[in-house]
Amino acid sequence: MNYVSTCNSNNCSKSHPKNRTNETKGYPLDELLIGGTEINYLFICPTKLWYFSKGITMEQENEWVDLGRFLHERRYAGEEKEVQIGSIKIDFIRKGEIIEVHEVKLGKSMEKAHEMQALYYLYYLKRLGIKARAVLHYPKLNETKEITLDSREEEVEAAIREVQRIKSLPAPPEPVKSKKCKKCAYYELCWV
Numbered sequence: 001m002n003y004v005s006t007c008n009s010n011n012c013s014k015s016h017p018k019n020r021t022n023e024t025k026g027y028p029l030d031e032l033l034i035g036g037t038e039i040n041y042l043f044i045c046p047t048k049l050w051y052f053s054k055g056i057t058m059e060q061e062n063e064w065v066d067l068g069r070f071l072h073e074r075r076y077a078g079e080e081k082e083v084q085i086g087s088i089k090i091d092f093i094r095k096g097e098i099i100e101v102h103e104v105k106l107g108k109s110m111e112k113a114h115e116m117q118a119l120y121y122l123y124y125l126k127r128l129g130i131k132a133r134a135v136l137h138y139p140k141l142n143e144t145k146e147i148t149l150d151s152r153e154e155e156v157e158a159a160i161r162e163v164q165r166i167k168s169l170p171a172p173p174e175p176v177k178s179k180k181c182k183k184c185a186y187y188e189l190c191w192v
Helices: 036-044 046-053 063-075 111-127 153-167 179-183 187-191
Strands: 083-085 088-090 092-094 099-104 132-138 143-147
Touching: 036 046, 036 088, 036 111, 036 153, 046 153, 088 099, 088 111, 099 111, 111 132, 111 143, 111 153, 179 187
Parallel strands: 099 132
Antiparallel strands: 083 088, 092 099, 132 143
16 A cells, blocks of 8 residues: 655645644745755765765666565565655555554665664654554564664654755765775666
8 A cells, every 4th residue: 555645735735734833943844845855865875865866867777776675575474565655665664553664774884874763753754643663674683673764863864854865955965985885776877
């Protein structure tokens, strides 16, 4: 089941949650149009984020992305997949007293990026009036990690501002070579 927002500037009332302004930092909810992948890429590689934000997507032929997708499909076969809410796409959710947002990741080498993506989802949902918590799944390691937004909103807002800054650049930021580059779908754009 996909939850896709059908609200746009032409058909929403002023009282709709998408038209309310977050008074604490002045972010209109309409500006939360970035996706979780962009938050994730910010913490992996700003150059990758820039390419992705310009519609240059290389993941469809990357073996690591395929392996992650395979693990997700096999391990969580009974779960409803890819729940779309506005600009975010959550791997799966579980409903209860509190909504649980679940993200499946291949390994923990980019745990900060995974955590920030989950925090962004919680932040986004909170702006819609939905209380939630997140669970990161690492099926290859048979581990999970619970994430809550508690007192981390400023960290998420700083990440949102940085994503918006990078997306607005006229050219990609200079890549910084690291060991994760060799497994990156964008390797050839940066280093060949």
